[in-house]
Amino acid sequence: MPKIAIVKFPGTNCDEDVKHVLVNVVGLEAEIVWYKEFSVNKWDAIILPGGFSYGDWLRAGAIAARTQAVDELVEARDRGVPVLGICNGFQILVEAGLLPGALLYNDVGRFVCKWIRTVVERPRGPWLALVRDGQVLDMPVAHAEGRYYVDEETYISTLLKSPVLKYLQGFNPNGSIHNVAGVGSEDGVVFGLMPHPERASEELLVPRGFSPGGRVIFESIAHSLKRGW
Amino acid sequence: MSTHLVEVIITSKAGVRDPEGETIHKHLILKKGYSAITSVRTGKYLLMTVNTNSAEEALKIVKEACEKLRIYNPIVHDIEVRLRA
Numbered sequence: 001m002p003k004i005a006i007v008k009f010p011g012t013n014c015d016e017d018v019k020h021v022l023v024n025v026v027g028l029e030a031e032i033v034w035y036k037e038f039s040v041n042k043w044d045a046i047i048l049p050g051g052f053s054y055g056d057w058l059r060a061g062a063i064a065a066r067t068q069a070v071d072e073l074v075e076a077r078d079r080g081v082p083v084l085g086i087c088n089g090f091q092i093l094v095e096a097g098l099l100p101g102a103l104l105y106n107d108v109g110r111f112v113c114k115w116i117r118t119v120v121e122r123p124r125g126p127w128l129a130l131v132r133d134g135q136v137l138d139m140p141v142a143h144a145e146g147r148y149y150v151d152e153e154t155y156i157s158t159l160l161k162s163p164v165l166k167y168l169q170g171f172n173p174n175g176s177i178h179n180v181a182g183v184g185s186e187d188g189v190v191f192g193l194m195p196h197p198e199r200a201s202e203e204l205l206v207p208r209g210f211s212p213g214g215r216v217i218f219e220s221i222a223h224s225l226k227r228g229w
Numbered sequence: 230m231s232t233h234l235v236e237v238i239i240t241s242k243a244g245v246r247d248p249e250g251e252t253i254h255k256h257l258i259l260k261k262g263y264s265a266i267t268s269v270r271t272g273k274y275l276l277m278t279v280n281t282n283s284a285e286e287a288l289k290i291v292k293e294a295c296e297k298l299r300i301y302n303p304i305v306h307d308i309e310v311r312l313r314a
Contacts, residue, residue: 059302
């Protein structure tokens with residue numbers, strides 16, 4: 001049975017939600033691992049969940065990105081071990097340079113918590129294995145520093161060749177450039193997104209007019225790992 | 230060995246929008262008639278106390294720390310490192 005590590009930093013608070021979905025919704029084995037005890041070689045996939053690591057001090061994710069645990073993720077990536085960053089986890093991956101761009105304060109100047117609609121472009125890799133190109137995924141966002149920024153040159157040279165998640169027209173909650181909500185490495189082994197798929201994996205948690213769009217991400221990793229990613 | 234105070238000022242690069250600065254400018258400064266002020270950029274300020282033999286060395290150490298530890302994010306930020314007057 002493949003095992004997934006959910007890495008917990010001081011201030012991480014979505015670890016239990018992610019574990020619940022992995023174990024109870026898609027039937028994987030998962031363990032919450034304290035960042036000091038984390039070592040990359042024990043795991044088949046790694047998730048950095050959301051929260052407020054180190055109180056978002058300096059910049060969201062900036063301090064966690066300089067820990068030994070995140071240094072080791074470079075090794076994971078090089079060996080093809082799937083890595084997913086959700087919300088603060090995405091901020092950490094971007095700060096660590098594992099994914100391109102930067103995440104700035106929302107253009108509305110405050111924390112935003114609401115359901116939004118996204119579309120997947122160029123799905124690839126273990127986290128999006130069951131997603132169709134152009135598939136619409138509904139999920140909630142909950143963040144203050146989620147305005148994705150990347151210079152135009154990098155957008156063209158990197159993002160247009162990589163799996164990207166975009167807010168649909170009218171759903172961009174933070175002023176992200178090109179409506180970017182999430183981005184992967186070119187092969188999709190490393191993926192990060194601001195919306196919370198773990199809060200959109202069960203019908204019970206979904207408001208009227210939306211559907212549980214996060215579930216397919218966890219189903220994808222279950223599918224990929226069981227087929228021996 | 231002496232003590233030096235080194236200031237680190239981090240601001241968004243030109244071209245990266247700064248909603249807080251824009252709001253202060255538009256809704257406070259211009260509204261109260263200070264039209265000579267044409268823009269406001271917000272940022273982060275760090276004051277570091279450094280023990281070194283010289284001021285040059287203090288600046289060098291702080292600059293190195295800012296680069297290596299990514300105290301600022303070169304993708305979106307400009308940084309100014311200077312001795313406190």
